[in-house]
Amino acid sequence: MTNTEPAFLWAYDISKTGQINAISEAELHAPIAESSYRWVHLQSDEPDTEQVLSALALPSSVADSLMTLKTRPRVIPLKEGALIFLRGINVNQGADADDMVSLRLWLTPNLIVTARRHNRRVMSVQDTRAMLESGEAPAGTAELLIALLTRLADRIHDKLEEIDEQLGQYEIADSLNKQDRQQLAMLRRQTANIRRHLAPQRDALDTLIRLPNLIHDTLLFELRDQADRMTRYVEDLDLARERSIVLQDELRNQIADQQGIRMYLLSMITAIFLPLSFLTGVFGMNVAGLPGTETPDAFNTLMMSMGGIAVVMLIAMLWKRWL
Template sequence: MTQTPWPAQPAITAQQEEYFNYYFDKPGSEPGTLRIDPKAIASEIVLIDYTEAEAHRYSDITPDECLTYLESPSITWIDVRGLGSEDILKKIGYLCHLHPLLLEDVVNVPQRPKIEQYGDHLLVVVQMVMPMEDADGFFMEQVGFVICPHYLLTFQEEPSRDSFEPVRSRIRDGRGRIRRSGVDYLTYALLDAVIDGFFPVLESYGERIERLEDEVIKNPTRQTLEKIYGIRRELLALRRSIWPQRNVLNSLVREHNDLISEDVQVYLRDCADHVNQLLDIIETYRELASSLTEIYMSAISNRTSEVVNLLTIISTIFIPLTFIAGVYGMNFKYMPELNWQWGYWFCWGTMGTIACALVWLFWRKGWFDGFLSNPLRETKN
């Protein structure tokens, strides 16, 4: 086993993900059965071992090589990145004496965020999100924390993206109190990074809602309505992931646990406050998205009313002209104006005068103002 350098955060590959799936066992399956997704990324173990004086990072190591760190006085963070290697996952479960149901919860994804006690192991399951770089939306993946007296186990779905790089940098550089604290403080730091990862995602949704407000007012289309429903669905997925995480943090704060010190519970209360802020932001954005639907329907109704008004004005102008044309279109032999030299031009003059008079009258009444100055007719450059 050789020590490896500390890499920078890898780039995220944009892709659409399903936000509304939860894991469920097949009927009749044995408890503790691992369901490995054929598309899951092969498991890689990254181990970070540190004391107040120094920190070391080891990548691509075997479960057996982790064994020497499990009971060491230093703090050890074993990060299992990828859930596609059943042998590695079962070996870790065996060496760390993990309960079969605990291992099932961290491997069979996605689970609902929760907290469970299994003997001297505390399981915390949360959802982590990150914004897409080249598309609207976000990535969502499950992260499982297994808190032990001397080490921390984390299980991630995707090794190429997470919110943990600031924590790794603090461990590497020895900044803050993280290297002077225990496993519980490391757990808090990682949970805090997960919670803070929601804020950039919600910031992007605030910008998207502002753009949609302009589009709804200026140039609403069918695609605009589809965008609104898309945002509402994604905000619902965010709420669905963050709401149970509030219950998880409240349990860590309020319930006594030997693995979480009172000093760290104070920091966890700060995480709980951040979760409440996220829920307030999500609810505000959901209300704004719902109001956009109402504005869209009102804009479409106004546009329809505008067209009807214009057609009514045109029809009203042509009603007397149609009447005159109908009268002089009758095939009577003896009509006073038929043999008049100026009859044709007099008829045109009369119809033109009536049309101009009606247009002037409607303009004086302001019937053209709504059509000529309606902002719905403006298009975005």
């Protein structure tokens, strides 16, 4: 049986002067004061999500987009505002970081709605809420959006720093064991999965910059800075992928070299024992007329001869620098 929770998580009315007023779900019908804006955070896949969105009087196309199951980073400008779909690092307990969490936003000059999936908390939203409750309230919805983008980028930066540190440890290691090789392969998959979401997110932020009705000119610099950060992170992921490929290639070369050395050594040993095997095969034939069958010292002579042949061949190989 699937556990359900209320779709409504929290909402705040925030004045231009920074005063914060938490409101309940029943108060979502109330109009927003001219000197304030409203932030509503909810879960997009609960049974009562549509009821909460209808209380906000959102256009049906916007409500359907906020409740969609699968999203990719993009920005959809509409007459009333803009739909924004973003991805963040998944730091929920027991989750894979590359299984990035989705954050859906509806942005207008006086309303910002953020939505996440059930049990997939976006910690950047929690950080922004903590900032809000500490008294650092953004002046408007655009400023709140930039605060969310900044914290999303900070989480991504922390993950990329972790990836860079792990790759650095592998690069300076004298040798890698089987567990290290598996970890390196997993790291490469993580890098590819994260980049798959960040590349369109970079493009989405570029689109957002070109929405002058929502983002004031005074905020464009900060928004461009976040877009530039996303571009750098995509480039860092490309570099991390190349580094992991080089490490895996070097690891394959090391394994191939080790196998080649072992096969070469076995070949040299086989070459030394080849004439000895021939002699033992000849003198092991059970036929009449073999020399030395009636001589008591024949065995010792044969063994000394075989030892001498082995020594001569070993010296010849050393002289030829085959060993």
